[in-house]
Amino acid sequence: MAELVFFSGTMDCGKSTLALQMDHNHAARGRTGLVFTRDDRAGTDRISSRLGLERVAREVHDETDFGDVVLREHAAGRPIDYLVCDEAQFYSPEQVEQLARLVDEMAVDVFAFGITADFRTRLFPGAARLIELADRVEVLQVRSLCWCGARATHNARTVDGVMVVEGEQVVVGDTGGAASIGYEVLCRRHHMRRMTASGARARTEHGATVLL
Numbered sequence: 001m002a003e004l005v006f007f008s009g010t011m012d013c014g015k016s017t018l019a020l021q022m023d024h025n026h027a028a029r030g031r032t033g034l035v036f037t038r039d040d041r042a043g044t045d046r047i048s049s050r051l052g053l054e055r056v057a058r059e060v061h062d063e064t065d066f067g068d069v070v071l072r073e074h075a076a077g078r079p080i081d082y083l084v085c086d087e088a089q090f091y092s093p094e095q096v097e098q099l100a101r102l103v104d105e106m107a108v109d110v111f112a113f114g115i116t117a118d119f120r121t122r123l124f125p126g127a128a129r130l131i132e133l134a135d136r137v138e139v140l141q142v143r144s145l146c147w148c149g150a151r152a153t154h155n156a157r158t159v160d161g162v163m164v165v166e167g168e169q170v171v172v173g174d175t176g177g178a179a180s181i182g183y184e185v186l187c188r189r190h191h192m193r194r195m196t197a198s199g200a201r202a203r204t205e206h207g208a209t210v211l212l
């Protein structure tokens, strides 16, 4: 039976790598799939993994209708067995509903990958709909870690190195880079205390106690 599976985790926990591996494994067994993404850090029409893998993908736009895309492929003699959908937090709730209908009505497997919550710990609308509709939500097994060593569960945004909790929900960016707007994964405790690695380092250097 076809499934809608949402593979989720913080930023930098291996989702895009797994998306590329899933596509590789299914294609290797002769299944026909389509690979989608939206606003990948590496640019449009591609999925990139921090492990160095990158491949061409179909860019999802506001007007993309997954049902239409799959029907068009079908009409052209290419029945689709599965979809790989990266950065799925950026899809609209309606697009997630289209994915669920493809599973139920056309027996297409849908493997969606994305973060659940933004830098304010609020669910992205697309991720919320995936959690509501998925047959399974799988949390990736590779743990990304907070600077304190605990499992990272939340995504923080930094502006010029300082953690912020207000701003636009969507700003494409990376962890650990030199860009003005960046991201860092934290455990809940340090997200709620707004304490990033550099914040903790600065406190230690000034002789203050850092609560682990």
Ligand SMILES: Nc1ncnc2c1ncn2[C@@H]1O[C@H](COP(=O)(O)OP(=O)(O)O)[C@@H](O)[C@H]1O
Binding pocket: 010, 011, 012, 013, 014, 015, 016, 017, 018, 048, 049, 050, 051, 142, 144
């Ligand atoms: N140089 C490296 N050596 C080994 N593993 C790495 C290296 N760089 C990144 N990784 C792995 O890649 C993961 C990030 O993979 P990626 O697919 O880009 O994550 P996501 O899509 O979840 O943001 C990291 O958690 C880490 O395990």
Ligand SMILES: Cc1cn([C@H]2C[C@H](O)[C@@H](COP(=O)(O)O)O2)c(=O)[nH]c1=O
Binding pocket: 010, 011, 012, 015, 016, 039, 040, 041, 114, 115, 117, 118, 119, 120, 155, 156, 157, 169, 170, 171, 172, 173, 174, 183
């Ligand atoms: C937390 C958060 C993240 N984003 C963006 C930043 C990245 O471009 C993607 C996540 O990609 P990854 O492959 O999981 O690292 O999402 C955002 O726009 N808003 C946020 O709050």
